[in-house]
Amino acid sequence: MRTMRRVDRKMEDGDAFELLKKGEYGILSTCGEENQPYGVPVNYVVIGNSIYIHCAMVGSKIDNINANNKVSFTVVGKTKVLKDKFSTEYESVIVMGTAAIVSEAERTEPLLEFISKYSPEYLNEGREYVERAKNKTNIIKIEIESITGKHRI
Template identity: 50%
Template sequence: MKRDMRKTEREISKEEAKDILLKGEYGVLATISDEGYPYALPLSYVFADDIIYIHGAKEGHKLDNINFSSKVSFCVVGDTKVLSEKFSTNYESAIVFGKAMIIEGEEKTHALKHLIEKYSPDFMVSGLKYIENDQHRTTAFKIEIEKISGKARR
């Protein structure tokens, strides 16, 4: 986690990296299993209050891994454009290292509201009702960010 970026000329500011997190549609969460294997999966998320919030099922590989080790990495790729003639790509990305933890109560409700605001803003009323009636069917997590970095070729 403490490695320096190899191509420092491509490093972007923390604020630019946060902007990529804010506007991204999905991210890839990487966890580690009790057998030592990495597990990475794409998922929807929201970045709010300098925290990444995600939700998921009440059981499964992701939950097992987070219960084994809270250390995670999370990556979001922003705008990209393949430059065929240059055998290259313009891109922007943000990577976060942090600790994931299950959240409950008001914090869980807060996270789920942010997810609805991001993905279903035209359906807030029904979304809030959904949270009220069915939040017991989902697990909510937060990733407390320990390090954030970003990289771009534009």
Template identity: 50%
Template sequence: MFKEMRRQDRELAPEETAEILTNGVYGVLSLNGQNSGNHAYGVPVNYVYNGNCLYIHCAMEGEKLARIHNNNKVSFCVVGKANILPEKFSTQYSSVIAYGQAHAAGEEERVNALLAFIDKYSADFKEKGIEYVAKAQQKTQVVRIDIEHVTGKSRKA
């Protein structure tokens, strides 16, 4: 179903891939679907990685949810470190692409995911974050992406 990576010499080990997904600040969610003249849609989002799934959050309605409703197969790209190598006409980088199916998270899962966002992005404000989640959870949708396939790639030098 998924093609083998062409540049296998640049393939990352599963631990390195997981590290990039765990520590990345944002990723680009790519969606298909039937909106905006049937163009593909990629949008940068904050996310939380949990071993076999990714979580994103959004409003209760909008472009992302409409497209997921029409076609829930998505890809998600995270770029780790990147450094331009001008003398080599290249870039030193690490990146991960995860492929999966997106679903709306259930009530308890949604709250747990929102708290995980607080842990990742606002750990020094945990108490305020818990209050924020309590107020925002009814107007915030959480989407779970069940990872079916993941690849990591890098150019080290």
């Protein structure tokens, strides 16, 4: 992996992980059999040292991961354009890792974590929804191999 050019903007690892956990959405980047890059915005949750993404049972994400399980995941936090300085304040994190489709038995915990993160005021209804949807929803698990955060504040 390349080294960061602007090391003065490197985030501490703990801060980068916090940004990853609190982000609203991220960009999952994969590469399939034809070496065609594919980046898609997704909702996600973090449990331990892994990122979980829910998706359909079939599609480009699944096809690409089955062909090449190396992925990148990017989250952008707060940004502010500094018009008079021709620059931007920002915070971002890039994760490199390997992705896999989790088994049916492993889907419940990540799906409940989605409810907790995105709909915390509807936990009871969310639990019922997870029971109905868990057999119709795929979950991608990204094992984090490296995480790099960068910011200008």
